[in-house]
Amino acid sequence: MEFNKTSKQKMRLSLLATAMVFALSACDGDDGTDGLNGTDGVDGTPGQDGAPGLAAATFLVANNGDDNRNTVTAVDQNASALSTVTTGANEGLVFTNKGSLIQAGDSDLPLLRTQCNFDAQTDFMMNKGREITGAATGLVNPKGIAFAENTGLVMVADFNGQKISVFGSQAAGDVAPIAEIMVSAKPWDLAYDEQSDRLFVALTDGTLAVYDDVASSDFAPTVMRSVVPSDADGNQISINLHGIVYEPKSNRMVLSDVGDASVADDGQIFVIENVSSADGAAVPTRVIGGASTQLGNPVDIFLTGSNLRVAEKSNDAILVFSNIFNGESGDIAPTLSTPSVKPESLAEFRELDEMKDASDDGITTMPIMGLSVSSNPSTESETTGQVAQYSAVLSSELSSFDAGMSIESAAFTASGDGVITFDDLDTSTGGLLVINRLKTMRDEMMYSDSYDHMIMGSETGLIAPKGLDIVSEAGVVFVADVNESTPAVRVFSPCASGNVAPLLTLEAADGGRPWDVDYDPSTDSAYLALTNGTVAVFEEVMRKLQSGETVITGEDRLIVPASDGAAFEAPTNIHGIDYDSQSDSLVISDVGSAADATDGKLYVIAGAGNADGLTDVSVNIAGPSSMLGNPVDLMLSNGHVYVAEKSNGMILRFDNILNSASGDIAPTFSMMYPAPESVNVLAVK
Numbered sequence: 001m002e003f004n005k006t007s008k009q010k011m012r013l014s015l016l017a018t019a020m021v022f023a024l025s026a027c028d029g030d031d032g033t034d035g036l037n038g039t040d041g042v043d044g045t046p047g048q049d050g051a052p053g054l055a056a057a058t059f060l061v062a063n064n065g066d067d068n069r070n071t072v073t074a075v076d077q078n079a080s081a082l083s084t085v086t087t088g089a090n091e092g093l094v095f096t097n098k099g100s101l102i103q104a105g106d107s108d109l110p111l112l113r114t115q116c117n118f119d120a121q122t123d124f125m126m127n128k129g130r131e132i133t134g135a136a137t138g139l140v141n142p143k144g145i146a147f148a149e150n151t152g153l154v155m156v157a158d159f160n161g162q163k164i165s166v167f168g169s170q171a172a173g174d175v176a177p178i179a180e181i182m183v184s185a186k187p188w189d190l191a192y193d194e195q196s197d198r199l200f201v202a203l204t205d206g207t208l209a210v211y212d213d214v215a216s217s218d219f220a221p222t223v224m225r226s227v228v229p230s231d232a233d234g235n236q237i238s239i240n241l242h243g244i245v246y247e248p249k250s251n252r253m254v255l256s257d258v259g260d261a262s263v264a265d266d267g268q269i270f271v272i273e274n275v276s277s278a279d280g281a282a283v284p285t286r287v288i289g290g291a292s293t294q295l296g297n298p299v300d301i302f303l304t305g306s307n308l309r310v311a312e313k314s315n316d317a318i319l320v321f322s323n324i325f326n327g328e329s330g331d332i333a334p335t336l337s338t339p340s341v342k343p344e345s346l347a348e349f350r351e352l353d354e355m356k357d358a359s360d361d362g363i364t365t366m367p368i369m370g371l372s373v374s375s376n377p378s379t380e381s382e383t384t385g386q387v388a389q390y391s392a393v394l395s396s397e398l399s400s401f402d403a404g405m406s407i408e409s410a411a412f413t414a415s416g417d418g419v420i421t422f423d424d425l426d427t428s429t430g431g432l433l434v435i436n437r438l439k440t441m442r443d444e445m446m447y448s449d450s451y452d453h454m455i456m457g458s459e460t461g462l463i464a465p466k467g468l469d470i471v472s473e474a475g476v477v478f479v480a481d482v483n484e485s486t487p488a489v490r491v492f493s494p495c496a497s498g499n500v501a502p503l504l505t506l507e508a509a510d511g512g513r514p515w516d517v518d519y520d521p522s523t524d525s526a527y528l529a530l531t532n533g534t535v536a537v538f539e540e541v542m543r544k545l546q547s548g549e550t551v552i553t554g555e556d557r558l559i560v561p562a563s564d565g566a567a568f569e570a571p572t573n574i575h576g577i578d579y580d581s582q583s584d585s586l587v588i589s590d591v592g593s594a595a596d597a598t599d600g601k602l603y604v605i606a607g608a609g610n611a612d613g614l615t616d617v618s619v620n621i622a623g624p625s626s627m628l629g630n631p632v633d634l635m636l637s638n639g640h641v642y643v644a645e646k647s648n649g650m651i652l653r654f655d656n657i658l659n660s661a662s663g664d665i666a667p668t669f670s671m672m673y674p675a676p677e678s679v680n681v682l683a684v685k
Contacts (some may be wrong), residue, residue, distance in 0.1 A: 058077075062087075072101070092143055095350065130453060138163075144243075188299075251273070254272075255301075256270075257298070375673070394671040406422065418433075460500060466480050474542055487514060514528040524541055530574055589643060631646075642679045649675060
């Protein structure tokens with residue numbers, strides 16, 4: 001079975017296909033409405049002009065009217081509605097490069113909501129999303145937002161708070177911001193150029209605030225310039241800036257001005273060149289305003305190429321101004337005007353590139369950043385809670401993060417966010433830490449509620465979570481919970497926060513206890529490493545989840561590792577597991593007796609995709625030279641297997657493992673590391 005997309009992504013394709021149907025004639029211009037037939041002998045009335053040819057695309061419109069508030073509508077390039085969902089937020093929105101919708105809201109309590117794997121078909125749900133709200137946030141009236149893709153930071157224009165608030169994209173709940181930047185007037189929207197670390201803020205006094213070195217100054221920039229749209233004589237012509245779009249390559253800015261919010265015909269649009277170095281009075285290269293423009297309250301704008309889309313709130317329309325950077329100033333009619341009830345914000349909805357996780361490509365040669373290792377010593381030490389990164393040949397430490405508590409395993413999303421399991425033996429509770437940009441941006445930092453969030457509580461069912469596997473394409477994480485009473489693999493959206501129930505639970509037969517799990521998206525199968533020395537295989541996992549199943553009891557296949565047709569003698573205790581679909585090989589580790597630091601083993605099972613029952617291993621590595629005692633985790637990459645050898649305090653790498661000889665084989669590379677619990681190869685973006 002080929003399974004490369006989740007149902008959400010199929011919905012995306014369906015939505016985009018619908019948009020394409022609307023667009024078939026749009027590329028050459030839509031036909032206008034026919035005029036009324038004339039009476040015999042008299043000409044009929046003229047038909048309406050057709051819509052211009054606009055490239056097929058899908059956009060998201062945040063609605064903020066009395067009857068449509070807190071919803072988002074997907075529209076085609078001509079602003080024809082395709083679908084509408086309830087998000088519970090009514091203000092600025094962004095659609096991230098990895099498919100999350102982040103939206104501000106102030107219709108009730110001020111908040112920021114994030115819905116991951118947004119498909120424009122599904123209402124916001126807390127078990128697949130999260131929100132930032134509460135007194136500690138300091139939010140008053142959040143309006144426009146900007147998202148920094150590399151650092152995973154959300155910047156919010158807080159209107160009545162008269163400030164810019166900054167949060168980590170994984171923050172959730174009633175949490176304080178990372179920083180607040182006070183501004184000289186009430187802000188409505190903002191744009192952030194991450195490469196130059198420059199922030200532009202549209203202020204409602206008609207000025208544009210520009211801040212340099214924003215993140216590098218720990219969000220206390222000392223340089224602030226005020227750019228004032230002015231005429232040739234230096235007189236300010238702007239009144240009440242709202243929408244803002246920055247084009248970094250050409251260093252051009254487009255701004256919208258609502259003028260008097262109670263007047264429906266005084267809106268303006270400004271185009272400013274060389275805006276990054278502008279200071280004081282700046283003469284726009286183009287000014288659009290007047291009765292023909294239909295600009296009254298242009299509260300937000302969005303740029304695609306040279307086409308500017310405008311959320312015109314007072315006149316209930318989506319306007320398009322083509323070739324916005326060129327042409328005359330003055331009373332210019334929009335290229336297209338489409339009715340839309342109280343639009344508040346605009347974003348483009350894009351079909352995403354395939355998100356492939358490093359754990360799903362075991363043998364293809366590819367560059368890697370290095371290796372991530374979590375430490376879990378039995379008694380508290382300097383490395384308790386540490387997630388460190390090392391070079392691929394285990395020669396040097398690259399970075400280190402402190403989770404602030406005893407942890408188990410760590411894995412990474414395609415965005416570079418980390419998911420870490422933890423358990424508390426004293427309270428018999430466990431959970432997940434979701435860490436903003438752990439892969440690239442958190443060196444020498446600790447867990448912080450302003451950046452990160454937790455999934456924990458009685459509803460999660462997590463008691464003793466150990467290994468995990470992230471499936472970025474589907475937006476889920478598989479978590480192996482080895483607890484004695486309710487062992488299972490539980491599947492969550494890492495986008496969720498707090499005390500949420502799993503989306504799906506996999507229960508092995510006969511109370512089998514999973515230590516680790518590997519999900520293969522190409523076959524829609526989950527491989528569970530059981531502590532009784534076997535591997536339980538669940539098939540059609542995501543299909544069953546999408547069809548509404550929440551619990552799957554009993555595996556489809558049970559693989560029993562064997563030699564010459566006989567199962568390995570006890571003690572057997574499978575821990576680490578990685579299935580590679582390209583070679584149809586399963587690599588697993590057996591810790592044997594946890595009290596014995598010399599009886600660990602590595603196995604390779606060929607043809608694992610169809611294996612069932614007793615299955616001879618094709619590679620069996622064990623013995624003093626292997627240094628395998630308690631190999632608690634492993635990961636296959638570039639044909640090599642990395643192993644977390646806990647009892648001997650080492651990270652091991654065995655090269656060309658699928659074709660390795662069996663026996664007492666020494667690792668190709670090794671290094672000492674205190675009580676490693678997990679290993680994870682970090683692919684280059």
